[in-house]
Each structure stands twice: as C-alpha cells, then as structure tokens.
Amino acid sequence: MKLFRVVSATLILGLLGPAQLSQAQLSQAQLSQAQLSQAQLANAHRDPLSTRTYAASDAVIANPERGFYHHTETHYRADGSGYTPLDLATLQGFRTQESVTQILRVFYLEKFAGADKLDRAYLDLVRADFATARAAGVKVIVRFAYAQPPGWPPTTPYGDAPVARVVKHIAQLAAILRANSDVIAVVQSGFVGLWGEGYYTDHFADPADPSQVSDQNWADRRTVVLALLRALPRDLMVQVRTPYMKQRMLGLPTGTQGALSPDQAYDGSAAARIGHHNDCFLASPDDFGTYLSDPIELDKDFVAQDTNYVPEGGETCAVNSPRSDWPSAAAEMERLHFSYLNTDYNRDVLGSWGDNIKIAQQKLGYRLSLVRGTFTARTKPGGAVGVGLDLRNDGWAAPYRQRKVQLIFQGDKQTYRVDMPADPRRWAAGTTTTLDRTVCAPVRPGRYRLLLNLADASPRLDDPAYAVQLANTGTWRPATGYNDLGHTITVEGRGLGGGCGAKPQLIR
Structure with a gap:
C-alpha cells in the first residue's frame, strides 16, 4: 500500500542512517519522510x-449491463395502434427468476417514416417505458427502426425514412434519451433499413441491390450515427451493426491498427463511443455479411481489440455446426469480449450448448x-x-x-x-x-x-x-x-x- 511503502522508506532512513544509503535511496527516503x-x-x-x-x-449473478437479454419490441402504426408498453411484473420476473437484468427494446416508428414530427403521445409512451424499466431494476439496450418485412424475402419499398427526417426524429428523441440515460445500457445505431440493421433500405443503399452503398449513402449513414452520438450524453455509447460501418464512417483501417488504443479509450471521441453488435453471430464464416475484410480475421482482430473498451453483443441466428457449437461459440465470445446475448433467439443454437449455457450466463460481460x-x-x-x-x-x-x-x-x-x-x-x-x-x-x-x-x-x-x-x-x-x-x-x-x-x- 502507498502509505506503508512510504513508511518503509522512512524507517530505513531512521534505522540505517544517511551514511549507509545510496544517494538514490537517501533521496527517496527523504522525500517520503517529507510527505507525511x-x-x-x-x-x-x-x-x-x-x-x-x-x-x-x-x-449466476444478476449484475447490470451484462449477461443474456430478453428481446422486446413495440410499434406505432399510422392510426397510433400497436404500442405495447413494458410490463413491470414481467421485467421484475426476468431479474428474480432468470437473473436477466437487461432487455433489448426496439421502438418501431412506422407512423413517422413519412412525417417529420413525432407525436407527443408517442414520446410519452417511450418515456413511460424507461420509467417502468427503472422501477423494475433493469437496463435497456435501445434501438429505433421504421419497418419490419411482412414476409421473406423482403421486397421494396422497405419503409424506412430519408436521412433528413431521421435526423429530425433523433433531435426530438434527444431529451428523452438524455433524461433516461441512467437506465440505458447502450444505444444501437438503428433507424436505417429493416429492423434498423442497416441493410434493406430505401434511402441508404440501392434498394434494388442493398450491397451497393454509394459514397453519398455512406455520408448519410455517418450523419445518422453522429447525430445520435450528439443526442446522447458523452458517457453513452452507440453500437453499429458491422465493423466496416465504424471503419468507413471514421476513416479507420481494419485489423488492430484501426482499433482503439488504451490512450484513446473513454476520451469522448466518436471512435471511443462506437461499439459493435452482431445479430447473426456464428451463422456462417462471415456471420452473414458481418465481416467484410479479406481475410475475415482482420475484421475480427479489429473487433477483438476495439471491444477492450467498447461494448459487443448480439444474437445468434442460424445453426451452423461446428461454428455455432459451444467450443467455437465460447472461444469467439471470449475473443470478441461479448457483454450480452439474446436469450430468445436462436433457440436451436442456444439449445445445442446444453449445460454450457450456465458458463455463458456466468461469463458474458464482466x-x-x-x-x-x-x-x-x-x-x-x-x-x-x-x-x-x-x-x-x-x-x-x-x-x-x-x-x-x-x-x-x-x-x-x-x-x-x-x-x-x-x-x-x-x-x-x-x-x-x-x-x-x-x-x-x-x-x-x-x-x-x-x-x-x-x-x-x-x-x-x-x-x-x-x-x-x-x-x-x-x-x-x-x-x-x-x-x-x-x-x-x-x-x-x-x-x-x-x-x-x-x-x-x-x-x-
């Protein structure tokens, strides 16, 4: 301990005397003596x-901002229907019966894909959900989106909003997000595309071929993420769906070279506040397009280094043995520093882990x-x-x-x-x-x-x-x-x- 190390130096000075100490030892002992x-x-x-x-x-411990989460979503259609408020007893049961302390809350904004102004009634509903979460002792992983597909495969138009409208909506949500930042674990970038996952979109890629994202599309995506960062307190982070999104928006190379360093961590910059979520974890070699680098390991190296200081989480989405089997899953969650995972999906993948699910319950996050x-x-x-x-x-x-x-x-x-x-x-x-x-x-x-x-x-x-x-x-x-x-x-x-x-x- 610092105090006792100082005392030791002083005792040496008293017991041995200056003549028996080197000049360096004497200087340290005299300095230590002067300090107390x-x-x-x-x-x-x-x-x-x-x-x-x-x-x-x-x-298995019910600690905040870590572990498995339950998926919840709510809607707000053109006639104002579809909003299902959070239920206090249900959230309390997650904590007491399952040791689950967080939920993903996807707020669908169907009514507002074609309107600039959010209804006061809608904002009140969002505000009330955060109050319910606080009363239940849980935290919320937040995402906003405009549309889900009515069937598969999805067809155009997908139903999301253009960049100018998205930015206006973020500005109207900012006060609520700031006022309730205490019960928000992290905010996913959302807004763009079906489910808010950034791929099937009318405005941020070519709708006919969503893999084609122009320079202007990338500029618009960056505008959305930066607007969201500005709307949130500096201590709240935003997660993007793929590592390339962060790399492209901030001009970062892939691999460890582009990832956060200890000195950059928590400095309030965009790089220090953008984390990752993978909603097709383990589904294929590149997790259904999550990793775009060649070789794939470069993007994984980027995420592995980055997530020492920003959050990573997500969900599994398809059985893909042996990659989705427990040995592979555990090694990857450890490497990529997973803090959370969806307990509701994919049940076949999670079921294949058997009793090892308890290890995930223990080790997700800290x-x-x-x-x-x-x-x-x-x-x-x-x-x-x-x-x-x-x-x-x-x-x-x-x-x-x-x-x-x-x-x-x-x-x-x-x-x-x-x-x-x-x-x-x-x-x-x-x-x-x-x-x-x-x-x-x-x-x-x-x-x-x-x-x-x-x-x-x-x-x-x-x-x-x-x-x-x-x-x-x-x-x-x-x-x-x-x-x-x-x-x-x-x-x-x-x-x-x-x-x-x-x-x-x-x-x-």
Whole structure:
C-alpha cells in the first residue's frame, strides 16, 4: 500500500542512517519522510495489518449491463395502434427468476417514416417505458427502426425514412434519451433499413441491390450515427451493426491498427463511443455479411481489440455446426469480449450448448471477484487506513459504463463512504487488478465493518439492483448492494489523525 511503502522508506532512513544509503535511496527516503507528518508515520507503522483471502462463487449473478437479454419490441402504426408498453411484473420476473437484468427494446416508428414530427403521445409512451424499466431494476439496450418485412424475402419499398427526417426524429428523441440515460445500457445505431440493421433500405443503399452503398449513402449513414452520438450524453455509447460501418464512417483501417488504443479509450471521441453488435453471430464464416475484410480475421482482430473498451453483443441466428457449437461459440465470445446475448433467439443454437449455457450466463460481460484483501486493523479517529484489494475479472469483457468505487465504513450507528479513484472499465477480462489506497478513518471512535460498493454512476440509481455483486461466497449484502470485505477496523484513542487522503462522508 502507498502509505506503508512510504513508511518503509522512512524507517530505513531512521534505522540505517544517511551514511549507509545510496544517494538514490537517501533521496527517496527523504522525500517520503517529507510527505507525511510524524504523527501519521507513527500511526501507520504501529497499526497492525490484517490479511484475508476470499472464496469464489459459481453462481449466476444478476449484475447490470451484462449477461443474456430478453428481446422486446413495440410499434406505432399510422392510426397510433400497436404500442405495447413494458410490463413491470414481467421485467421484475426476468431479474428474480432468470437473473436477466437487461432487455433489448426496439421502438418501431412506422407512423413517422413519412412525417417529420413525432407525436407527443408517442414520446410519452417511450418515456413511460424507461420509467417502468427503472422501477423494475433493469437496463435497456435501445434501438429505433421504421419497418419490419411482412414476409421473406423482403421486397421494396422497405419503409424506412430519408436521412433528413431521421435526423429530425433523433433531435426530438434527444431529451428523452438524455433524461433516461441512467437506465440505458447502450444505444444501437438503428433507424436505417429493416429492423434498423442497416441493410434493406430505401434511402441508404440501392434498394434494388442493398450491397451497393454509394459514397453519398455512406455520408448519410455517418450523419445518422453522429447525430445520435450528439443526442446522447458523452458517457453513452452507440453500437453499429458491422465493423466496416465504424471503419468507413471514421476513416479507420481494419485489423488492430484501426482499433482503439488504451490512450484513446473513454476520451469522448466518436471512435471511443462506437461499439459493435452482431445479430447473426456464428451463422456462417462471415456471420452473414458481418465481416467484410479479406481475410475475415482482420475484421475480427479489429473487433477483438476495439471491444477492450467498447461494448459487443448480439444474437445468434442460424445453426451452423461446428461454428455455432459451444467450443467455437465460447472461444469467439471470449475473443470478441461479448457483454450480452439474446436469450430468445436462436433457440436451436442456444439449445445445442446444453449445460454450457450456465458458463455463458456466468461469463458474458464482466465477472468480478475478490481474491485477497489487506487492511489496517486499528487506527485513531481520522487516522490512516490502508486498504489493498486484489480483484479478478473472470468474465469475457470489462464493464463498459462508468461506475463508482466506494469504500464503506459501517458502524453500529453511523455509516460513512469514501470514494476511491478507480475506473472498473479498465479492469480487463482475464486480469487481476490491485486497488491500493490509503484513506482516513471516521472521526467517531468505534468498530466499523469495511464493505465495497460498485455503484452506478448516476445518483438517480442509488439502488442495490444497479450495484455490482462480486462473485464470492458470503460477501453480498442485498439490502444495501454492498460487498462485505470481511474485516472490521477499530477506531480508538485520543487526538485526530491527518494527512491521510480522502476523508469519509457520512451517509446514514
């Protein structure tokens, strides 16, 4: 821990003396000594440490913004019919009975393909759906589209809207999307083509041959995606249907060369906010046109690198053994950092995975667990508390939305919170992250249980349903959404410590 490393340097200086140290060691020891007061140093090296390990759990956990999702859709036809509001009890059942915490909501805009203005009644219905999702403790993967085909194969006209009208509709939806961004997991680019998947379209490709997309068509597609990015808060991402869409719109090469770097991640740029969804996952060698590079592996390399920092998800759509069999599916979801997958489709593909479906339930998205913890055992009021935590991510992806990391001091009468400077979006799949912090103890003497809160970034979602449960046995506290670190610190003695960093805030 930082505090204890500083103390060690000071003790070396005191025990050995300047003559027995190299110049570099002496400079470091003197700098360390200057950084802390003598009182803090005395507290830090005197106070004992406690170390413990944690047992991992194999439970399927209902954590936000990850896992399987249920598909939902609603319509708004020319006469205003077809809208089916979300049902609170159904959404609550997804959480409690299936550990499913998210839905895809496709909002079909049939009535407005030929009209610039969205009805107030329609906007109220969309707004109400988000309120229902919030009450149920679920998040929404959002997509807007204008049309579904009445049969197969689809025929022209397909029924979507021209670019100018799409941009006007996005502008009218912006206020609702911003106001409800707390319960939106991610927004799919949508709008263009049947199902909002960007292929069968009247206005963004040649309707007679949708594979022919002109330069102007690409410019119009880019206009739609950028308008959607502008309509959303900077911390919300947009997913496009194929990697080439992102590459073409932003002028990026395929392969790892064009993908996000750690320095670019989360910088608010379009590249850092555009992720991927694959709605024909495993269906053919190129997933029915999802991958266009030659060789295909270049596009997969692009997505594999990109999705370290942006979300990937989708659905299976056809049995294609052996590619759609479990060994291939698991390897690809791990490689491409899948955060979510449709549980409703394709049932034949999912059924072929057998009992391995539980592994997907565990590993889609992030799966964070405590490995080891080291803590100060006792300190004086306001004194230094060292906390060292090793957390493992055994999921296939990192969290992709911002999240608070908070250390909780829970006493018999009062509870305090300390915000930790950590970003779970950087806790990459398959890695162990060490949180190594020194914070101040509460000034009120007593015994305090230490807990970890991985809370939603939105103050509006101060709700256990939106907190992250760590994959350990005996640590989850469902009433608060906290994870019990299994350590109690004693705060006692006279006088006040100081200079220890972040101070706790009383929360109850």
